[in-house]
Amino acid sequence: MNKIYQYIMIGAVAVGLSSCDNDWLDLEPSDSVITNVKTLSDVEFTLNGIYSTMQSSDAYSGRLVYYGDVTGDDMQAVSSTKRTANAYLYGFTKSNAPASYWRIPYEIIQNCNVILKNIDNIPVGDDEKDKLNDYKGQALALRGMTLFDLTKLYGYPYTKDNGASMGACIVTDVLEKDAMPHRSTVAQCYDQILKDLKESTTLLGKKFNKGKLNRWAALTLLSRAYLYHGDNDKALDAAKQAIEGAEDNGYALWTNEEYPTAWANDASKQKPGEVLFEIINLTTDSPGKESLGYLYNPGGYADGCVTVSFYNYLSKDKDDVRLKIINVATKDKYSSSSVYGRAFVNKYQPQQGENVMDANIPLIRLSEAYLNAAEAAAKLTAAGNDHNAEAAEYLHAIVNRANPAKSVDAATTVSVDKVLDERRKELVGEGHRMFDLLRNGKAVERVKASNKALSKTKHTCSDEFMTIGLNNYKIVLPIPLAERNVSHLPNNPGYGE
Numbered sequence: 001m002n003k004i005y006q007y008i009m010i011g012a013v014a015v016g017l018s019s020c021d022n023d024w025l026d027l028e029p030s031d032s033v034i035t036n037v038k039t040l041s042d043v044e045f046t047l048n049g050i051y052s053t054m055q056s057s058d059a060y061s062g063r064l065v066y067y068g069d070v071t072g073d074d075m076q077a078v079s080s081t082k083r084t085a086n087a088y089l090y091g092f093t094k095s096n097a098p099a100s101y102w103r104i105p106y107e108i109i110q111n112c113n114v115i116l117k118n119i120d121n122i123p124v125g126d127d128e129k130d131k132l133n134d135y136k137g138q139a140l141a142l143r144g145m146t147l148f149d150l151t152k153l154y155g156y157p158y159t160k161d162n163g164a165s166m167g168a169c170i171v172t173d174v175l176e177k178d179a180m181p182h183r184s185t186v187a188q189c190y191d192q193i194l195k196d197l198k199e200s201t202t203l204l205g206k207k208f209n210k211g212k213l214n215r216w217a218a219l220t221l222l223s224r225a226y227l228y229h230g231d232n233d234k235a236l237d238a239a240k241q242a243i244e245g246a247e248d249n250g251y252a253l254w255t256n257e258e259y260p261t262a263w264a265n266d267a268s269k270q271k272p273g274e275v276l277f278e279i280i281n282l283t284t285d286s287p288g289k290e291s292l293g294y295l296y297n298p299g300g301y302a303d304g305c306v307t308v309s310f311y312n313y314l315s316k317d318k319d320d321v322r323l324k325i326i327n328v329a330t331k332d333k334y335s336s337s338s339v340y341g342r343a344f345v346n347k348y349q350p351q352q353g354e355n356v357m358d359a360n361i362p363l364i365r366l367s368e369a370y371l372n373a374a375e376a377a378a379k380l381t382a383a384g385n386d387h388n389a390e391a392a393e394y395l396h397a398i399v400n401r402a403n404p405a406k407s408v409d410a411a412t413t414v415s416v417d418k419v420l421d422e423r424r425k426e427l428v429g430e431g432h433r434m435f436d437l438l439r440n441g442k443a444v445e446r447v448k449a450s451n452k453a454l455s456k457t458k459h460t461c462s463d464e465f466m467t468i469g470l471n472n473y474k475i476v477l478p479i480p481l482a483e484r485n486v487s488h489l490p491n492n493p494g495y496g497e
Contacts, residue, residue, distance in 0.1 A: 035174070037118045040128060043135045050111050050142055051211060051279075057290030058100035060279050061361050064149060065292060065431040066304055067101075071468075071475075072433030073446045074310035074424055075345070078338060080460055082303045083295065090465045090474040094495040099480040101153055105146040106171065112143035113174045130205065137203030141218040143172075144196030147189060148225055153477050154492065155186040157439040158229050160470050163187025166492065183489055190229050197222040201238075206249055208272045211280035216246035217364045220276055223372040228439050232376040236387065239373035239394075243366065246276060251366055256401055260324035263362070264349035276369075279361035286358040293348035293359030296429065298329040298339045300356060305342040306428065308454045309447040314425055319403045322425055328453050341456025345429030367426055370394045375419045388414055398422055416440070434475075443469035 037043045054060045062083075069075040070088040077088035086092055116139050124132050147168060155167030163186035170184045170192050184192075197218060204215040219242035226235035251272050254262040267273050281291060294300035306326060314323055325347055331340040348359040377391035391414035399406050399422060408414065420440065424433060437444055446459055446466045459466065468475060473494025483489060 035114060037115055038122065040122060040124065040131060040135065043115050043119060043122070043132075043139075046111050046115055047135060047138055047212075050108050052285075053104065053107055053111075055279055055281060055285070055287060056100075056104060057287035057292075058098070059104045060363060061281065061287045061291040062295065063098070063100060064104075065361065065363075066295065067153070068431040068434050069429055070304050071444070072437065073444050074307055074428050074433050075304050076307050076446075076457075076459065076461075078302055078305050078342060083290075083301070084304045088304075089461050090468065090472075092474075092477055094478045094484075094491060095481055097478045097480055099482045101477055102150070102480050102483060105150045106169075108146045109143050109171050110175065112139040112146075113172065115139040116143070116172075117174055133203040134205040134209075137200040137205075137215075137218070138213050140196045141200035141204065141213045141221065144193045144200065144225075145213075145221055147196070148193045148221075148228075151186060151189040151193065152228075152435055154479065155189060156476055157435075157470070158186050158190055159439055159441060161186075163190060166490070169489070180488060190225070193225055194222070194229065197225055201241075206245060208250065208267070208269045210267065210269075211278060213277050216242045216249070216251065216366075216369075217276035219245065220364050220366075220369040220372065223369065223376070227372060227375060228435075232379040232383075233385075236373055236376035236380065236390070239369045239376065242276075242369040243373065243394075246366055246369070251276065253366055253370070253397060253401055256321050256404055259321045259401070261349070263325070263347050264351055264359075266351045274366040275360075275362045275364075276366060277362075277364040279363065281354075281358045281360055283354050283358050289357050291348075291357050291359065292361055293350060293355075294357040296345050296348055297356050298327060298334055298342070298344050302329070302336075302339045302342070302344065305344050305457060307446070307459070308449040308451050308457050310424070310428065311343050311454055312449055312451055315451075317403055317406070319405065320425070321402050322428075330453075337456060341454055343454055343457070347429050362430065365430075367398060370397050371419065371423050371426060374398075374414065375416065375423070378414045378416045378419050381414070382416060391419070395419055395422060398426055402426075438470060438475060441470065443467050 037046055066084055067087050070077055070084045077085040080089065119132065119136050122132065150168035156165040165186050166183045167186040167189040168183065169181040170189060171181055200218045201215055201222060204213065204218050206215050219238050223235045223238035223242060226238060251274060253274050262273060265273055267275055289301065295303040311326065314320060327344045327346040329340045329342050329344065334340045348361065350356045350359045374391045374394040377387035380387040381391060389410045392408045392410045392412055395414055396408035399408050420436060423436060434444055448459060473492065476492050478495040479489050479491050484491060
Protein backbone atom coordinates (compact mmCIF):
# COMPACT_ATOMS: atom_id res chain seq x y z
CA MET A 1 0.00 0.00 0.00
CA ASN A 2 1.35 3.43 -0.92
CA LYS A 3 2.37 5.33 2.20
CA ILE A 4 0.74 8.49 0.86
CA TYR A 5 -2.58 6.63 1.00
CA GLN A 6 -1.91 5.65 4.63
CA TYR A 7 -1.06 9.24 5.52
CA ILE A 8 -4.19 10.39 3.78
CA MET A 9 -6.39 8.03 5.77
CA ILE A 10 -4.74 9.24 8.97
CA GLY A 11 -5.68 12.73 7.85
CA ALA A 12 -9.26 11.71 7.25
CA VAL A 13 -9.43 10.22 10.73
CA ALA A 14 -7.94 13.42 12.14
CA VAL A 15 -10.80 15.38 10.63
CA GLY A 16 -13.29 13.02 12.22
CA LEU A 17 -11.64 13.31 15.60
CA SER A 18 -11.02 17.08 15.66
CA SER A 19 -11.64 18.59 19.06
CA CYS A 20 -14.89 20.45 19.59
CA ASP A 21 -13.14 22.75 22.09
CA ASN A 22 -11.69 24.92 19.33
CA ASP A 23 -14.30 27.67 19.47
CA TRP A 24 -12.77 29.83 16.78
CA LEU A 25 -13.28 26.98 14.31
CA ASP A 26 -16.82 26.32 15.51
CA LEU A 27 -16.29 22.60 15.17
CA GLU A 28 -19.13 20.16 15.67
CA PRO A 29 -18.37 16.94 17.57
CA SER A 30 -18.39 13.81 15.46
CA ASP A 31 -17.37 10.20 15.79
CA SER A 32 -17.50 9.57 12.02
CA VAL A 33 -14.93 10.07 9.27
CA ILE A 34 -15.96 12.26 6.37
CA THR A 35 -14.71 10.89 3.06
CA ASN A 36 -17.45 12.48 0.99
CA VAL A 37 -19.10 15.87 1.43
CA LYS A 38 -22.79 16.17 0.64
CA THR A 39 -23.73 19.43 2.36
CA LEU A 40 -22.09 22.76 3.08
CA SER A 41 -21.94 21.69 6.72
CA ASP A 42 -19.84 18.70 5.68
CA VAL A 43 -17.53 21.02 3.76
CA GLU A 44 -17.17 23.37 6.72
CA PHE A 45 -16.46 20.44 9.03
CA THR A 46 -13.73 19.17 6.70
CA LEU A 47 -12.16 22.61 6.31
CA ASN A 48 -12.11 23.01 10.08
CA GLY A 49 -10.28 19.70 10.32
CA ILE A 50 -7.69 20.90 7.80
CA TYR A 51 -7.00 24.08 9.76
CA SER A 52 -6.77 22.02 12.93
CA THR A 53 -4.17 19.77 11.27
CA MET A 54 -2.18 22.86 10.29
CA GLN A 55 -1.93 23.80 13.99
CA SER A 56 0.41 20.89 14.67
CA SER A 57 3.94 21.69 15.79
CA ASP A 58 5.05 19.30 13.04
CA ALA A 59 3.22 21.54 10.58
CA TYR A 60 2.63 25.30 10.55
CA SER A 61 3.03 25.93 14.27
CA GLY A 62 6.58 24.58 14.07
CA ARG A 63 8.62 22.55 11.61
CA LEU A 64 7.17 23.77 8.33
CA VAL A 65 8.03 27.33 9.39
CA TYR A 66 11.34 27.09 11.23
CA TYR A 67 12.93 24.87 8.58
CA GLY A 68 13.38 27.78 6.15
CA ASP A 69 14.93 29.92 8.89
CA VAL A 70 17.50 27.69 10.57
CA THR A 71 18.73 26.35 7.23
CA GLY A 72 19.62 29.93 6.30
CA ASP A 73 22.13 32.47 7.57
CA ASP A 74 20.01 34.60 9.90
CA MET A 75 18.95 31.99 12.45
CA GLN A 76 20.50 28.87 13.94
CA ALA A 77 19.91 26.13 16.47
CA VAL A 78 21.15 27.06 19.94
CA SER A 79 22.91 23.70 20.22
CA SER A 80 23.21 20.34 18.47
CA THR A 81 20.67 18.80 20.88
CA LYS A 82 17.85 21.20 20.04
CA ARG A 83 14.78 20.39 17.94
CA THR A 84 15.92 22.68 15.16
CA ALA A 85 19.44 21.23 15.10
CA ASN A 86 19.11 18.64 12.32
CA ALA A 87 17.72 21.26 9.97
CA TYR A 88 20.39 23.82 10.94
CA LEU A 89 23.18 21.23 10.61
CA TYR A 90 21.78 19.86 7.34
CA GLY A 91 21.86 16.58 9.20
CA PHE A 92 18.94 14.80 7.58
CA THR A 93 19.84 11.54 5.85
CA LYS A 94 17.90 8.92 3.90
CA SER A 95 17.28 7.14 7.21
CA ASN A 96 16.47 9.87 9.73
CA ALA A 97 14.46 12.53 7.89
CA PRO A 98 11.14 13.04 9.72
CA ALA A 99 8.15 11.75 7.78
CA SER A 100 6.04 14.69 8.99
CA TYR A 101 7.44 17.05 6.34
CA TRP A 102 5.89 14.70 3.77
CA ARG A 103 2.98 13.22 5.70
CA ILE A 104 1.12 16.25 7.02
CA PRO A 105 0.95 18.13 3.69
CA TYR A 106 -0.55 15.03 2.08
CA GLU A 107 -3.11 14.72 4.87
CA ILE A 108 -4.15 18.28 4.09
CA ILE A 109 -4.20 17.67 0.33
CA GLN A 110 -6.39 14.59 0.65
CA ASN A 111 -9.02 16.42 2.66
CA CYS A 112 -8.93 19.31 0.18
CA ASN A 113 -9.57 16.74 -2.53
CA VAL A 114 -12.54 15.31 -0.64
CA ILE A 115 -14.06 18.79 -0.79
CA LEU A 116 -13.10 19.58 -4.37
CA LYS A 117 -14.31 16.27 -5.78
CA ASN A 118 -17.82 16.78 -4.47
CA ILE A 119 -18.49 20.44 -3.79
CA ASP A 120 -19.83 21.32 -7.25
CA ASN A 121 -22.55 18.68 -6.79
CA ILE A 122 -23.90 20.19 -3.57
CA PRO A 123 -27.26 21.85 -4.20
CA VAL A 124 -27.45 25.36 -2.74
CA GLY A 125 -29.79 28.29 -3.01
CA ASP A 126 -28.81 31.69 -4.31
CA ASP A 127 -28.18 32.90 -0.77
CA GLU A 128 -25.50 30.21 -0.24
CA LYS A 129 -23.59 30.45 -3.52
CA ASP A 130 -21.04 32.90 -2.13
CA LYS A 131 -20.40 30.60 0.84
CA LEU A 132 -19.95 27.59 -1.46
CA ASN A 133 -17.53 29.56 -3.65
CA ASP A 134 -15.56 30.71 -0.62
CA TYR A 135 -15.27 27.16 0.73
CA LYS A 136 -14.12 25.91 -2.67
CA GLY A 137 -11.61 28.75 -2.85
CA GLN A 138 -10.23 27.85 0.58
CA ALA A 139 -9.78 24.21 -0.45
CA LEU A 140 -8.00 25.20 -3.68
CA ALA A 141 -5.75 27.71 -1.91
CA LEU A 142 -4.86 25.24 0.84
CA ARG A 143 -4.07 22.52 -1.69
CA GLY A 144 -1.96 24.94 -3.71
CA MET A 145 -0.17 26.22 -0.61
CA THR A 146 0.60 22.73 0.61
CA LEU A 147 1.91 21.46 -2.73
CA PHE A 148 4.00 24.64 -2.92
CA ASP A 149 5.62 23.78 0.41
CA LEU A 150 6.19 20.16 -0.60
CA THR A 151 7.82 21.31 -3.83
CA LYS A 152 10.12 23.72 -1.95
CA LEU A 153 11.15 20.99 0.49
CA TYR A 154 11.67 18.11 -1.93
CA GLY A 155 12.43 19.79 -5.27
CA TYR A 156 15.24 22.10 -6.31
CA PRO A 157 14.29 25.73 -6.95
CA TYR A 158 12.51 26.20 -10.28
CA THR A 159 15.06 28.82 -11.29
CA LYS A 160 17.93 26.28 -10.98
CA ASP A 161 16.96 24.27 -14.07
CA ASN A 162 13.56 25.61 -15.18
CA GLY A 163 11.88 22.96 -13.07
CA ALA A 164 13.40 19.91 -14.74
CA SER A 165 14.31 18.17 -11.48
CA MET A 166 11.98 15.93 -9.50
CA GLY A 167 9.48 17.55 -7.19
CA ALA A 168 6.57 16.16 -5.18
CA CYS A 169 3.67 13.90 -6.12
CA ILE A 170 0.72 15.80 -7.57
CA VAL A 171 -2.48 14.43 -6.03
CA THR A 172 -5.69 16.05 -7.26
CA ASP A 173 -8.17 13.27 -6.58
CA VAL A 174 -9.21 11.23 -3.56
CA LEU A 175 -6.72 8.36 -3.63
CA GLU A 176 -7.81 4.76 -3.59
CA LYS A 177 -5.96 2.16 -1.55
CA ASP A 178 -3.90 0.85 -4.48
CA ALA A 179 -3.03 4.28 -5.91
CA MET A 180 0.68 4.81 -6.61
CA PRO A 181 1.26 8.43 -7.60
CA HIS A 182 4.58 9.27 -9.22
CA ARG A 183 6.84 12.20 -8.48
CA SER A 184 6.27 14.98 -10.95
CA THR A 185 8.86 17.49 -12.08
CA VAL A 186 9.17 20.79 -10.27
CA ALA A 187 7.79 22.48 -13.40
CA GLN A 188 4.69 20.28 -13.36
CA CYS A 189 4.22 20.97 -9.64
CA TYR A 190 4.30 24.71 -10.27
CA ASP A 191 1.76 24.35 -13.06
CA GLN A 192 -0.61 22.78 -10.53
CA ILE A 193 0.27 25.20 -7.71
CA LEU A 194 -0.38 28.24 -9.88
CA LYS A 195 -3.56 26.74 -11.31
CA ASP A 196 -5.00 26.12 -7.84
CA LEU A 197 -3.98 29.48 -6.42
CA LYS A 198 -5.21 31.46 -9.43
CA GLU A 199 -8.60 29.77 -9.36
CA SER A 200 -8.87 30.26 -5.61
CA THR A 201 -8.48 34.03 -5.95
CA THR A 202 -11.60 34.19 -8.15
CA LEU A 203 -13.70 32.37 -5.55
CA LEU A 204 -12.53 33.42 -2.11
CA GLY A 205 -14.34 36.02 -0.06
CA LYS A 206 -12.87 39.49 0.41
CA LYS A 207 -13.70 40.04 4.07
CA PHE A 208 -11.72 39.28 7.20
CA ASN A 209 -12.07 35.58 8.02
CA LYS A 210 -10.37 34.81 11.32
CA GLY A 211 -7.77 32.09 11.05
CA LYS A 212 -8.78 31.23 7.49
CA LEU A 213 -7.64 32.18 4.02
CA ASN A 214 -9.37 35.00 2.17
CA ARG A 215 -8.76 36.51 -1.27
CA TRP A 216 -5.96 38.86 -0.21
CA ALA A 217 -4.01 36.14 1.56
CA ALA A 218 -4.32 33.90 -1.50
CA LEU A 219 -3.21 36.71 -3.84
CA THR A 220 -0.15 37.33 -1.66
CA LEU A 221 0.62 33.62 -1.71
CA LEU A 222 0.12 33.61 -5.49
CA SER A 223 2.56 36.52 -5.86
CA ARG A 224 5.08 34.52 -3.80
CA ALA A 225 4.65 31.48 -6.03
CA TYR A 226 5.09 33.62 -9.15
CA LEU A 227 8.38 34.96 -7.75
CA TYR A 228 9.61 31.41 -7.15
CA HIS A 229 8.55 30.54 -10.71
CA GLY A 230 10.26 33.59 -12.23
CA ASP A 231 7.02 35.23 -13.45
CA ASN A 232 7.85 38.73 -12.25
CA ASP A 233 5.16 40.60 -14.18
CA LYS A 234 2.49 38.30 -12.77
CA ALA A 235 4.02 38.49 -9.29
CA LEU A 236 3.83 42.27 -9.39
CA ASP A 237 0.22 42.24 -10.56
CA ALA A 238 -0.90 39.72 -7.90
CA ALA A 239 0.91 41.62 -5.12
CA LYS A 240 -0.64 44.92 -6.20
CA GLN A 241 -4.10 43.36 -6.20
CA ALA A 242 -3.45 41.94 -2.73
CA ILE A 243 -2.31 45.30 -1.34
CA GLU A 244 -5.12 47.34 -2.86
CA GLY A 245 -7.84 44.83 -2.02
CA ALA A 246 -6.64 44.21 1.53
CA GLU A 247 -6.39 47.90 2.32
CA ASP A 248 -9.84 48.57 0.81
CA ASN A 249 -11.13 45.98 3.30
CA GLY A 250 -9.57 47.47 6.42
CA TYR A 251 -6.14 45.83 6.53
CA ALA A 252 -3.16 48.14 6.99
CA LEU A 253 0.55 47.92 7.70
CA TRP A 254 1.23 48.29 11.39
CA THR A 255 2.66 51.67 12.26
CA ASN A 256 6.15 52.13 13.64
CA GLU A 257 4.65 52.58 17.10
CA GLU A 258 2.46 49.51 16.83
CA TYR A 259 5.06 47.14 15.40
CA PRO A 260 6.84 45.84 18.55
CA THR A 261 3.62 44.65 20.25
CA ALA A 262 1.15 44.23 17.36
CA TRP A 263 2.15 40.58 17.07
CA ALA A 264 0.12 39.94 20.23
CA ASN A 265 -3.01 41.61 18.89
CA ASP A 266 -6.10 39.46 18.58
CA ALA A 267 -7.13 40.53 15.08
CA SER A 268 -10.80 41.21 14.45
CA LYS A 269 -13.12 42.42 11.70
CA GLN A 270 -13.01 45.85 13.30
CA LYS A 271 -9.20 45.94 13.35
CA PRO A 272 -7.67 43.22 11.16
CA GLY A 273 -4.16 44.72 11.20
CA GLU A 274 -1.69 43.37 8.66
CA VAL A 275 -1.82 39.60 9.22
CA LEU A 276 -3.72 38.18 6.25
CA PHE A 277 -3.58 34.55 7.41
CA GLU A 278 -2.48 33.04 10.70
CA ILE A 279 -2.72 29.83 12.63
CA ILE A 280 -4.95 30.46 15.64
CA ASN A 281 -3.82 28.76 18.83
CA LEU A 282 -5.77 28.84 22.08
CA THR A 283 -4.92 27.89 25.63
CA THR A 284 -7.47 25.08 25.29
CA ASP A 285 -6.27 24.01 21.84
CA SER A 286 -2.65 24.49 20.83
CA PRO A 287 0.52 22.46 20.17
CA GLY A 288 1.78 23.51 23.60
CA LYS A 289 5.49 23.73 24.28
CA GLU A 290 6.44 22.42 20.82
CA SER A 291 4.95 25.49 19.15
CA LEU A 292 7.10 28.33 17.78
CA GLY A 293 6.10 30.67 20.59
CA TYR A 294 7.80 28.42 23.14
CA LEU A 295 10.61 27.19 20.86
CA TYR A 296 11.81 30.76 20.18
CA ASN A 297 11.31 32.09 23.69
CA PRO A 298 14.31 32.40 26.04
CA GLY A 299 11.99 31.51 28.91
CA GLY A 300 10.79 28.45 26.99
CA TYR A 301 12.83 25.88 25.10
CA ALA A 302 15.11 28.62 23.68
CA ASP A 303 15.65 26.37 20.68
CA GLY A 304 16.43 28.68 17.76
CA CYS A 305 18.22 32.03 18.01
CA VAL A 306 19.36 34.69 15.56
CA THR A 307 22.93 34.57 14.30
CA VAL A 308 25.49 37.15 15.36
CA SER A 309 25.95 38.24 11.76
CA PHE A 310 22.24 38.97 11.37
CA TYR A 311 22.04 40.80 14.69
CA ASN A 312 25.03 42.92 13.73
CA TYR A 313 23.46 43.65 10.35
CA LEU A 314 20.13 44.70 11.83
CA SER A 315 21.89 46.75 14.51
CA LYS A 316 23.56 49.00 11.93
CA ASP A 317 20.45 51.16 12.27
CA LYS A 318 19.84 51.54 15.99
CA ASP A 319 16.48 53.16 15.30
CA ASP A 320 15.11 50.28 13.22
CA VAL A 321 11.95 49.24 15.07
CA ARG A 322 12.57 45.62 14.17
CA LEU A 323 15.36 45.53 16.72
CA LYS A 324 12.61 45.71 19.33
CA ILE A 325 11.32 42.25 18.42
CA ILE A 326 14.79 40.74 18.88
CA ASN A 327 14.99 39.63 22.49
CA VAL A 328 18.58 39.67 23.79
CA ALA A 329 18.84 37.31 26.77
CA THR A 330 21.17 38.58 29.48
CA LYS A 331 22.78 36.80 32.41
CA ASP A 332 20.90 38.85 35.01
CA LYS A 333 17.58 37.57 33.60
CA TYR A 334 18.48 33.97 32.70
CA SER A 335 20.76 31.76 34.73
CA SER A 336 21.21 29.09 32.06
CA SER A 337 24.30 29.54 29.89
CA SER A 338 22.36 27.98 27.03
CA VAL A 339 20.10 31.05 27.04
CA TYR A 340 22.00 34.20 27.97
CA GLY A 341 24.38 35.64 25.43
CA ARG A 342 21.89 34.89 22.65
CA ALA A 343 19.12 36.77 20.88
CA PHE A 344 15.69 35.40 20.03
CA VAL A 345 12.93 36.41 17.61
CA ASN A 346 9.95 37.71 19.60
CA LYS A 347 7.30 37.63 16.87
CA TYR A 348 5.26 34.81 18.37
CA GLN A 349 3.77 36.78 21.22
CA PRO A 350 0.78 35.42 23.15
CA GLN A 351 -2.59 37.01 22.66
CA GLN A 352 -4.23 38.59 25.69
CA GLY A 353 -4.89 36.09 28.47
CA GLU A 354 -2.87 33.31 26.82
CA ASN A 355 0.53 31.73 27.34
CA VAL A 356 3.48 32.11 24.98
CA MET A 357 3.14 28.47 23.92
CA ASP A 358 -0.34 29.31 22.63
CA ALA A 359 0.73 32.27 20.49
CA ASN A 360 -0.80 32.60 17.03
CA ILE A 361 1.48 31.90 14.06
CA PRO A 362 1.33 34.56 11.31
CA LEU A 363 1.89 32.88 7.93
CA ILE A 364 1.00 35.60 5.42
CA ARG A 365 1.35 39.33 6.13
CA LEU A 366 0.60 42.45 4.13
CA SER A 367 4.28 43.35 4.58
CA GLU A 368 5.19 40.42 2.36
CA ALA A 369 2.85 41.63 -0.38
CA TYR A 370 4.74 44.95 -0.40
CA LEU A 371 8.08 43.17 -0.53
CA ASN A 372 6.88 40.80 -3.26
CA ALA A 373 5.77 43.78 -5.32
CA ALA A 374 9.08 45.59 -4.76
CA GLU A 375 11.12 42.51 -5.70
CA ALA A 376 9.11 41.80 -8.84
CA ALA A 377 9.31 45.45 -9.93
CA ALA A 378 13.08 45.55 -9.32
CA LYS A 379 13.58 42.41 -11.39
CA LEU A 380 11.45 43.78 -14.22
CA THR A 381 13.52 46.96 -14.15
CA ALA A 382 16.77 44.98 -14.24
CA ALA A 383 15.41 43.15 -17.31
CA GLY A 384 14.87 46.42 -19.14
CA ASN A 385 11.27 47.22 -18.20
CA ASP A 386 11.18 50.36 -16.11
CA HIS A 387 9.21 49.65 -12.94
CA ASN A 388 11.71 51.38 -10.66
CA ALA A 389 9.20 53.92 -9.35
CA GLU A 390 6.92 51.08 -8.26
CA ALA A 391 9.81 49.20 -6.66
CA ALA A 392 10.72 52.35 -4.72
CA GLU A 393 7.12 52.99 -3.68
CA TYR A 394 6.56 49.54 -2.25
CA LEU A 395 9.99 49.25 -0.64
CA HIS A 396 9.62 52.72 0.90
CA ALA A 397 6.53 51.59 2.80
CA ILE A 398 8.56 48.93 4.62
CA VAL A 399 11.75 50.96 5.09
CA ASN A 400 9.91 54.03 6.34
CA ARG A 401 7.76 51.99 8.72
CA ALA A 402 10.91 50.46 10.21
CA ASN A 403 12.50 53.87 10.69
CA PRO A 404 10.50 57.00 9.75
CA ALA A 405 13.79 58.87 9.27
CA LYS A 406 14.65 56.57 6.36
CA SER A 407 13.08 56.62 2.92
CA VAL A 408 13.41 55.19 -0.57
CA ASP A 409 13.24 58.01 -3.07
CA ALA A 410 11.48 57.38 -6.39
CA ALA A 411 14.67 58.44 -8.17
CA THR A 412 16.76 55.85 -6.33
CA THR A 413 17.58 52.76 -8.36
CA VAL A 414 16.12 49.86 -6.40
CA SER A 415 18.25 46.77 -6.91
CA VAL A 416 17.07 43.24 -6.27
CA ASP A 417 19.73 42.90 -3.57
CA LYS A 418 18.35 45.96 -1.79
CA VAL A 419 14.90 44.39 -1.70
CA LEU A 420 16.28 41.04 -0.51
CA ASP A 421 18.21 42.79 2.27
CA GLU A 422 15.02 44.46 3.44
CA ARG A 423 13.16 41.18 3.10
CA ARG A 424 15.52 39.38 5.47
CA LYS A 425 15.11 42.10 8.09
CA GLU A 426 11.32 42.15 7.82
CA LEU A 427 10.61 38.42 7.55
CA VAL A 428 13.20 36.89 9.89
CA GLY A 429 11.72 34.02 11.87
CA GLU A 430 8.82 33.53 9.44
CA GLY A 431 10.29 30.69 7.38
CA HIS A 432 11.57 32.39 4.21
CA ARG A 433 15.32 33.03 4.29
CA MET A 434 16.92 29.89 2.80
CA PHE A 435 14.28 29.68 0.07
CA ASP A 436 14.65 33.39 -0.76
CA LEU A 437 18.39 32.99 -1.26
CA LEU A 438 18.30 29.80 -3.29
CA ARG A 439 15.46 30.83 -5.62
CA ASN A 440 17.52 33.91 -6.47
CA GLY A 441 20.58 31.82 -7.31
CA LYS A 442 22.42 32.88 -4.17
CA ALA A 443 24.17 30.69 -1.64
CA VAL A 444 23.49 30.55 2.08
CA GLU A 445 26.66 32.09 3.53
CA ARG A 446 26.97 31.68 7.27
CA VAL A 447 29.44 34.15 8.74
CA LYS A 448 31.48 33.79 11.90
CA ALA A 449 31.05 37.09 13.71
CA SER A 450 31.33 38.48 17.22
CA ASN A 451 29.24 40.70 19.45
CA LYS A 452 29.71 41.13 23.20
CA ALA A 453 25.96 40.90 23.86
CA LEU A 454 25.80 37.57 21.99
CA SER A 455 28.95 36.04 23.45
CA LYS A 456 27.43 32.55 23.67
CA THR A 457 26.25 32.45 20.05
CA LYS A 458 28.58 30.41 17.86
CA HIS A 459 28.04 28.51 14.65
CA THR A 460 28.31 24.78 15.37
CA CYS A 461 27.76 23.40 11.87
CA SER A 462 30.65 21.86 9.95
CA ASP A 463 32.65 23.98 7.53
CA GLU A 464 30.90 22.14 4.70
CA PHE A 465 27.64 23.83 5.63
CA MET A 466 28.93 27.31 6.32
CA THR A 467 28.28 27.95 2.63
CA ILE A 468 25.45 26.06 0.92
CA GLY A 469 24.57 26.65 -2.71
CA LEU A 470 22.41 25.20 -5.45
CA ASN A 471 24.87 22.40 -6.16
CA ASN A 472 24.66 20.95 -2.66
CA TYR A 473 22.20 18.04 -2.64
CA LYS A 474 21.31 18.74 1.00
CA ILE A 475 19.25 21.83 0.07
CA VAL A 476 16.36 19.43 -0.56
CA LEU A 477 15.07 16.78 1.81
CA PRO A 478 15.23 13.05 1.15
CA ILE A 479 11.99 11.17 0.57
CA PRO A 480 11.13 9.68 4.00
CA LEU A 481 12.23 6.12 4.65
CA ALA A 482 8.68 5.09 5.58
CA GLU A 483 7.53 6.16 2.11
CA ARG A 484 10.39 4.52 0.22
CA ASN A 485 9.88 1.24 2.08
CA VAL A 486 6.44 0.74 0.56
CA SER A 487 6.44 2.66 -2.71
CA HIS A 488 8.24 3.07 -5.98
CA LEU A 489 9.32 6.67 -5.42
CA PRO A 490 12.98 7.43 -6.24
CA ASN A 491 14.98 9.37 -3.70
CA ASN A 492 16.58 12.72 -4.39
CA PRO A 493 20.10 12.55 -5.88
CA GLY A 494 22.84 12.31 -3.32
CA TYR A 495 20.84 10.48 -0.68
CA GLY A 496 20.94 7.05 -2.28
CA GLU A 497 18.17 4.47 -2.28
